[in-house]
Amino acid sequence: MRESIPAPGMGATAREASRLRVQSPFARTMRRLLHNRSAQIGLAIISLLVLVAIFADAIAPYAYDQQIRQSGLRRRSPPCIHLLGCDSNKPQLIMGLDGNFRDLFSRVVYGSRLSLQIGFLTTGAAILIGTLLGAAAGYAGGWADNVIMRAMDVLLAFPSLLLAIAIVSVLGPGLINTLLAVAIVSIPIYARVVRSSVLSVKEMDYIAASRALGASPLRILFVRVLPNALTPVIVVGTLGIATAILDAAGLSFLGLGAQPPTPEWGLMLGEERNSVFNAPHLVFFPGIAIMVTVLGFNLLGDGLRDALDPRRKA
Amino acid sequence: MNTKNRFLPALSAAAVTALLLAACAPAAPAAPAAPAATEAPAPAPTEAPTPTEAPAPTEAPAATEAPAPTASAMMKVEAPNCDYGGKMKAIEAVDELTVKFTLCSPDPAFPYKIAGDSFAILDADYLNETGGDSNKISENPVGTGPYKLKEWKRGESITFEAFADYWGEKAKTPTAVLRWSKEAAQRLLELQSGNADGMSNVGPDDFETVEKDADLKLIEVPAANIFYIGFNNTIPPFDDDRVRLAFAYGIDRQRIVDDYYPRGSVVATSFVPTSFAVGASPNVPWHEYNPEKAKELLKEAGKENLEVTLTYRDVVRGYLPNPGVVAQEIQAQLKEIGVNVKIEVKESGAFLDSVTAGKEAFYLLGWGADYPDATNFLDYHFGPENKQYGKPYDDIVALLKEGASTADLAKRQAAYDKVNELLKKYVPMIPVAHGGSALAFRADVEGAHANPVSALVFAVMAPPRDTFVYVQNAEPISLNCADESDGETFTACAQIYETLLRFKLGTAEVEPALAESYESNADLTEWTFKLRPGVKFHNGATLDANDVVATMAAQWDAKNPNHKGRTGSFEYWTAYFGSFLNAQ
Numbered sequence: 069m070r071e072s073i074p075a076p077g078m079g080a081t082a083r084e085a086s087r088l089r090v091q092s093p094f095a096r097t098m099r100r101l102l103h104n105r106s107a108q109i110g111l112a113i114i115s116l117l118v119l120v121a122i123f124a125d126a127i128a129p130y131a132y133d134q135q136i137r138q139s140g141l142r143r144r145s146p147p148c149i150h151l152l153g154c155d156s157n158k159p160q161l162i163m164g165l166d167g168n169f170r171d172l173f174s175r176v177v178y179g180s181r182l183s184l185q186i187g188f189l190t191t192g193a194a195i196l197i198g199t200l201l202g203a204a205a206g207y208a209g210g211w212a213d214n215v216i217m218r219a220m221d222v223l224l225a226f227p228s229l230l231l232a233i234a235i236v237s238v239l240g241p242g243l244i245n246t247l248l249a250v251a252i253v254s255i256p257i258y259a260r261v262v263r264s265s266v267l268s269v270k271e272m273d274y275i276a277a278s279r280a281l282g283a284s285p286l287r288i289l290f291v292r293v294l295p296n297a298l299t300p301v302i303v304v305g306t307l308g309i310a311t312a313i314l315d316a317a318g319l320s321f322l323g324l325g326a327q328p329p330t331p332e333w334g335l336m337l338g339e340e341r342n343s344v345f346n347a348p349h350l351v352f353f354p355g356i357a358i359m360v361t362v363l364g365f366n367l368l369g370d371g372l373r374d375a376l377d378p379r380r381k382a
Numbered sequence: 383m384n385t386k387n388r389f390l391p392a393l394s395a396a397a398v399t400a401l402l403l404a405a406c407a408p409a410a411p412a413a414p415a416a417p418a419a420t421e422a423p424a425p426a427p428t429e430a431p432t433p434t435e436a437p438a439p440t441e442a443p444a445a446t447e448a449p450a451p452t453a454s455a456m457m458k459v460e461a462p463n464c465d466y467g468g469k470m471k472a473i474e475a476v477d478e479l480t481v482k483f484t485l486c487s488p489d490p491a492f493p494y495k496i497a498g499d500s501f502a503i504l505d506a507d508y509l510n511e512t513g514g515d516s517n518k519i520s521e522n523p524v525g526t527g528p529y530k531l532k533e534w535k536r537g538e539s540i541t542f543e544a545f546a547d548y549w550g551e552k553a554k555t556p557t558a559v560l561r562w563s564k565e566a567a568q569r570l571l572e573l574q575s576g577n578a579d580g581m582s583n584v585g586p587d588d589f590e591t592v593e594k595d596a597d598l599k600l601i602e603v604p605a606a607n608i609f610y611i612g613f614n615n616t617i618p619p620f621d622d623d624r625v626r627l628a629f630a631y632g633i634d635r636q637r638i639v640d641d642y643y644p645r646g647s648v649v650a651t652s653f654v655p656t657s658f659a660v661g662a663s664p665n666v667p668w669h670e671y672n673p674e675k676a677k678e679l680l681k682e683a684g685k686e687n688l689e690v691t692l693t694y695r696d697v698v699r700g701y702l703p704n705p706g707v708v709a710q711e712i713q714a715q716l717k718e719i720g721v722n723v724k725i726e727v728k729e730s731g732a733f734l735d736s737v738t739a740g741k742e743a744f745y746l747l748g749w750g751a752d753y754p755d756a757t758n759f760l761d762y763h764f765g766p767e768n769k770q771y772g773k774p775y776d777d778i779v780a781l782l783k784e785g786a787s788t789a790d791l792a793k794r795q796a797a798y799d800k801v802n803e804l805l806k807k808y809v810p811m812i813p814v815a816h817g818g819s820a821l822a823f824r825a826d827v828e829g830a831h832a833n834p835v836s837a838l839v840f841a842v843m844a845p846p847r848d849t850f851v852y853v854q855n856a857e858p859i860s861l862n863c864a865d866e867s868d869g870e871t872f873t874a875c876a877q878i879y880e881t882l883l884r885f886k887l888g889t890a891e892v893e894p895a896l897a898e899s900y901e902s903n904a905d906l907t908e909w910t911f912k913l914r915p916g917v918k919f920h921n922g923a924t925l926d927a928n929d930v931v932a933t934m935a936a937q938w939d940a941k942n943p944n945h946k947g948r949t950g951s952f953e954y955w956t957a958y959f960g961s962f963l964n965a966q
Contacts, residue, residue, distance in 0.1 A: 167707040342567045
């Protein structure tokens with residue numbers, strides 16, 4: 069992909085012309101991405117979520133742990149929206165009240181902060197560690213490769229959620245431990261992806277050239293190999309955020325993740341699972357929130373994969 | 383015990399008085415003609431250490447015939463003295479159908495205790511074969527009950543089939559199935575779809591759903607339990623009396639009961655339900671909700687901006703039908719007095735062990751009655767052995783002893799009034815509620831009932847189908863209830879085994895079961911039971927007094943080869959009768 073960079077000796081006009089003719093890889097990818105229907109929807113959803121998370125204080129009418137006590141208002145009251153003809157004497161409750169007299173809408177809004185943090189933090193940590201391990205294994209080869217990758221195979225042999233449950237059981241329930249557990253179980257995925265692309269990149273001619281010029285192995289790995297091996301990680305990582313959010317919600321549902329009164333969507337679902345028939349809104353809205361978030365990251369991930377696919381011409 | 387799921391009815395004072403009187407006189411017509419056993423004083427031919435049952439197939443034990451020269455020596459287990467820490471002095475098979483229990487101190491509640499499912503009678507030979515091992519017994523349980531085990535599909539269901547040789551009224555339905563599901567919503571769904579005929583613990587918000595459904599009926603269980611918030615007075619910050627008192631002022635119990643408890647629940651004034659003859663003190667009401675005073679107390683103690691951890695187990699009980707939301711409500715209420723509460727859910731077994739060991743500082747727990755007497759509530763919790771509140775309070779211990787030593791209700795109440803005063807002063811716990819709960823059945827199930835303190839009786843259930851299916855919250859732990867204390871386990875055991883006395887359907891009064899009649903001496907230390915003749919075990923053996931002695935000795939005597947069980951703790955024995963014989 070380096071061929072697209074204009075040669076330094078070109079004149080200004082020539083450079084201009086070259087930019088018109090050949091786009092930078094980043095611009096080309098962005099253009100493809102923005103033309104991809106699923107990526108458009110995914111980006112829209114995620115942007116919305118990010119905005120909601122940032123401005124949660126302004127959007128949510130109540131604090132997430134504030135009880136709304138008013139005579140005649142029962143816990144698990146159904147939604148009451150004034151615009152839709154709900155009695156204006158009652159407080160407006162877009163998603164109804166939860167089992168502890170708290171405004172469900174405010175909790176879902178604050179929950180977006182948590183879910184996005186969980187998604188980005190765990191995936192970020194897993195990519196960082198997984199990339200280093202995978203790169204080391206792929207570039208060094210030999211016994212280092214064997215040791216690292218067999219360890220990764222051991223982690224992969226367990227179903228991810230089961231392993232996460234085991235880790236949380238050892239560390240004890242809690243949000244931080246959940247983050248750790250979800251990050252640990254996703255490391256091997258990135259390690260494998262990075263290793264396989266490092267394996268193919270390190271056979272390239274420019275690596276041989278760099279080595280012939282006397283570059284140190286570390287420099288070759290971090291400056292020449294890794295930047296060119298990261299493309300697949302971006303795709304897998306985007307999809308991985310969705311999985312991480314889902315796993316963390318699952319752990320919280322089981323009571324192993326976030327602890328009350330944290331407005332974590334999975335926890336909210338789990339707490340009210342027995343009300344599914346007499347107060348369906350309490351499981352519907354957190355469930356929808358999880359679904360939409362996961363859908364957003366999955367659509368974006370699909371779009372990214374298409375856009376970054378070198379075999380597909382614009 | 384803590385793990386149980388049982389409730390007491392609103393027992394009128396009269397009922398208890400009657401029961402206490404009954405303790406002094408035979409409650410049922412004495413055995414008309416105890417078979418000639420008394421005349422044959424058991425010569426004990428040579429050495430017969432274990433009773434050898436004469437199989438005598440098909441021969442009905444005709445009362446006229448002298449029971450074939452029984453080779454069985456009459457067993458007797460006796461403690462050398464009363465200093466070993468237990469309450470039991472001796473258990474003796476007086477003759478083939480008479481058993482005598484001798485106690486070290488008077489016990490007016492003995493008939494209730496012996497009616498508990500933990501004291502079900504096993505065949506002595508069978509007990510020796512299995513060595514009292516709960517695992518082996520669970521494989522092939524042998525009792526005298528109206529049902530015998532057909533199959534236990536672990537993790538799925540237990541199937542019972544009617545026992546043809548049952549001594550009493552035979553089971554109305556040939557097959558009964560016990561299943562379990564943790565979620566109240568799922569149990570209700572099974573009931574609504576017709577897959578089940580009955581369910582335990584209707585969700586607090588589902589009472590109306592069940593009542594509106596013409597195919598279902600709701601049977602409410604009266605509130606005779608207690609939900610409390612416990613403290614440990616040895617763990618900071620709860621070692622400071624003012625902190626515990628501040629919490630007592632800072633928790634609005636009325637709000638908890640109004641908002642989170644189903645119909646039939648009441649705010650607790652005392653630890654003991656008011657429906658009991660003695661123990662509750664309506665004239666000593668609990669601290670009024672007063673958040674200002676709570677804040678002052680915390681300020682005085684220098685404990686502003688306190689951070690504490692509240693632990694509980696996520697198990698639905700009649701006393702606590704909504705553990706999660708109640709914990710969060712308490713969290714929210716305490717935040718108003720400036721206390722930050724972190725909530726921690728613990729696994730049920732681990733949580734109970736930790737509370738019992740005195741390791742939980744601040745926790746939610748409750749108690750359902752085993753029998754309708756204050757001793758079952760107060761003595762267990764505030765006695766000298768209990769470590770769950772930290773260091774026991776000596777003045778309460780002394781008063782409890784006073785309250786339990788007499789049958790005079792006025793004297794007992796006077797002692798318990800003082801206990802309640804002290805509980806209010808020390809605040810080892812905050813009594814919150816007596817919770818109401820309910821069972822639900824298909825409307826066409828005849829004989830549907832709810833028992834206040836004992837397990838449901840499947841044998842009287844008569845749906846117009848040949849199978850009765852009941853769904854409860856959890857799977858039984860074993861089918862040997864001697865070493866169990868869990869209500870869900872008792873539901874299974876109660877169908878297979880029987881006790882000397884049992885609780886009358888729908889009440890907390892005892893009636894004869896395997897014993898036809900019983901009597902005690904004047905000072906309530908000697909209890910004699912006349913066994914029902916001709917009772918068959920599921921393996922064909924016939925019940926005799928040695929079976930009773932062998933069953934009890936296996937629990938009582940730590941050196942008995944059958945003293946094994948599941949964990950060997952035999953909680954009910956130690957809770958009712960103190961230490962084991964030959965312990966250590």
